[in-house]
Structures are given as structure tokens and as C-alpha cells.
Amino acid sequence: MTYIQLKYVNKKWFELIKNNIKDFPNVLLQIGLSMTDTCSGEPEKHYENEVYSGKYDQNIVEFCEGVKNLGVPCFVRLGYEFNGLSWYGYKPKSFVKAWKHVLNKVRENNVENIAWIWHYAPEGVKDYMKYYPGDNYVDWWGVTFFSKKDLINNNKFIKDAQIHKKPVMICESSAIKIGTSEGKKSWDSWFKIYFEWIHKNPIIKAFCYINVDWSKTQEIWKDWENCIISNNSFIRKEYNKELKNNQYIHNMSAKQFLKLVNN
Numbered sequence: 001m002t003y004i005q006l007k008y009v010n011k012k013w014f015e016l017i018k019n020n021i022k023d024f025p026n027v028l029l030q031i032g033l034s035m036t037d038t039c040s041g042e043p044e045k046h047y048e049n050e051v052y053s054g055k056y057d058q059n060i061v062e063f064c065e066g067v068k069n070l071g072v073p074c075f076v077r078l079g080y081e082f083n084g085l086s087w088y089g090y091k092p093k094s095f096v097k098a099w100k101h102v103l104n105k106v107r108e109n110n111v112e113n114i115a116w117i118w119h120y121a122p123e124g125v126k127d128y129m130k131y132y133p134g135d136n137y138v139d140w141w142g143v144t145f146f147s148k149k150d151l152i153n154n155n156k157f158i159k160d161a162q163i164h165k166k167p168v169m170i171c172e173s174s175a176i177k178i179g180t181s182e183g184k185k186s187w188d189s190w191f192k193i194y195f196e197w198i199h200k201n202p203i204i205k206a207f208c209y210i211n212v213d214w215s216k217t218q219e220i221w222k223d224w225e226n227c228i229i230s231n232n233s234f235i236r237k238e239y240n241k242e243l244k245n246n247q248y249i250h251n252m253s254a255k256q257f258l259k260l261v262n263n
Contacts (some may be wrong), residue, residue, distance in 0.1 A: 001172075001208055006051060006102075009059045014066030021072065025045040026251050030075045030171070030208060032119075033063070035086050035098060043089025048079065048098035060102055064109035073254070075206075077117045077142060077171055080103055082131050083124035084186030092130035099133040115139040119171050122153035135164055140205075142171040151197055158201050170207040176214060183234035191235065195242050211252075 004013055021027045037045035050056065069073050078099055082090050103116060119142035120128050132138070141161040143154045161168050175190040198204050213231075214224030229239050243250075249260065 001030045001032070001210070003034065004035050005037065006056055006059050006063070007047070009063045009066070011062065011066065012195050013044075014062075014069060015250055018065075018070055021070075026072075026253055028075065029070065029074050030077070031146075032077045032080045032171075034088075035090070043063040043085060043087060045185045046089040046091075048090055049093045050215070052094065052101040057105060061109065064106055064111045065071040067111055067114055070113075072113065075117055075140070075169065076114050077119040080117075080171065081124065081144065082119065082141070083126075083128050084121040090131070095131050095132045100137055103133075103137050105135075117142040117169055117171060119143070120154075120157055122150040122157070128151060128157065129160070135166070138166060138168050141166045142169045143188050145170050145173040145194065146176045148193060151193065158203060162203050167205040168201070168203050172210060173207060174210040174212070174214070174227045176221075176224040176227065179227055180229060180231045180235045181226060183232050186194035186232065187235055187238050191238065191242075199247070 002017060017029070021029065024263065034044070035046060035048045035051050037047070047055075067076075079088070079090055081088060082095055106114065116138055117140040118132065118138045121144055128177055141157070141164070143157060144150060144218055145154065158168060173194065175194075178190045180186050198207060207230070212219045212229055213226040213228055215226060217224075230236050249257065252260075
């Protein structure tokens with residue numbers, strides 16, 4: 001998982017990414033591609049209007065070239081958490097125009113190793129369908145899961161994804177404000193609920209867990225606790241046990257993967 005603002009996309013950024021993934025065969029890259037200058041409380045700095053007007057077309061071309069050159073499957077969350085007006089500021093009509101503009105440019109450049117994820121913020125604006133660019137412009141639907149409250153807010157979104165016949169990715173998740181330090185208590189308070197929700201909703205086809213000590217990141221997240229799975233032996237054991245379930249597909253070549261899912 002990595003993040004970049006569209007206006008700052010360039011060859012050097014992709015060279016850095018390629019260098020970082022070279023030692024990980026069969027990696028699937030997940031890119032958060034934003035159209036705002038900030039995620040720290042200044043929603044007026046969004047610029048999707050400038051995106052659909054063509055101001056950043058060269059950046060889109062460089063993005064296409066960079067993704068092609070990576071040579072690995074890439075999940076891209078354009079304008080991720082699009083409905084979080086209090087922290088990103090996207091407006092429904094301009095967001096849809098920008099989304100379609102970007103995807104049309106990407107299609108013109110014949111990029112074949114991208115899947116586009118429409119990523120919803122469960123604590124954001126509830127009328128999320130105003131932001132929907134349409135089934136022909138979206139490959140996956142995406143959600144955030146940080147708390148039990150998110151689970152409740154995500155349930156309607158999950159049902160709508162089923163109606164639109166789109167697979168769902170949990171794009172961002174972490175046991176925030178619970179952490180991993182308390183072993184079984186931490187597991188029961190977050191991980192158990194998280195995995196039960198995944199099992200309950202087979203339309204969820206992928207999850208991404210942010211494995212980080214949040215207290216050592218930015219100031220705004222310092223109270224989110226240490227969420228590193230290996231931080232606690234009980235959490236690590238239970239997590240490994242969970243992933244032994246044959247519901248999960250682990251690292252393998254594209255050829256092996258396609259053989260497995262096509263059977």
C-alpha cells in the first residue's frame with residue numbers, strides 16, 4: 001500500500017516504488033491516488049475540478065507509463081474516502097467528472113494492469129451514490145474498517161455492492177485505539193469481530209491491514225496505539241491461524257492464481 005497526490009506523480013516516484021517491491025515476487029500493489037493537497041483538516045485544498053479540466057493530463061500520462069513499467073497488478077483508489085467532506089472536500093458532481101476523465105485517459109493509454117477501487121468512508125457523507133461514476137467505470141468497491149462503528153456504517157454499502165455485483169476490498173483497516181498489546185482482550189475486541197465480518201460477507205474479496213505502531217507516526221494519530229500484529233505472541237498466533245483458513249489466497253504467481261480462481 002502506498003500513497004501519492006496526482007499532481008506529484010512523476011517517473012522518480014515510480015522508480016522508488018519499483019525499487020521497493022523488487023524483492024517481493026508476485027506483489028499486488030495498492031495505490032491511494034488523491035486529488036487533494038492534504039488529509040489533515042483542510043478540505044478546501046481539493047482540486048478535482050482542475051483534474052477534469054485537463055490541468056493534470058500529463059501527470060495522468062506519467063501515471064499510466066509508471067504503472068505499465070511496474071509490471072505488477074495495481075489496485076488504485078482514486079480520490080480515496082471520497083465522501084469524507086470534513087477531511088478531503090470532494091464534491092459529488094466534480095468528483096464523478098474527475099474520475100471519468102482520469103479513467104478515460106488511462107483507457108486511451110491502454111493500461112491493462114489496473115483495477116479501480118471506489119473507496120467509501122463509513123463516517124463520511126451517507127448519500128454516497130451521488131459520488132458513483134457508474135458500473136462501467138468501477139472494478140471494485142472499497143471500505144475502511146477501524147472500529148465496530150465502521151462495521152455498522154459499512155453494512156448498507158456492502159448490500160449495495162452486491163446489487164451492483166462488485167467485489168469489495170477492505171482498503172484500510174487497523175485495530176486503532178485498541179492495539180495488540182493486550183493479547184486475547186485485544187483479539188476479542190477487534191480482530192475476532194473483523195474476521196467474523198469478513199466470513200459473514202463473502203462479497204469481501206480482499207483486505208488490507210495497516211500493520212504499524214500509530215503512536216510513532218503523525219501527531220494526529222498518536223493515540224491510535226501500537227497495532228503491529230507481531231507485537232504480541234497471542235495476536236500473532238491467532239492471526240496466523242486465521243489465515244490458514246482456505247478462504248484466503250496467499251502469495252503465488254498470476255498463472256497459479258488464475259488456475260485456482262477459474263476452477
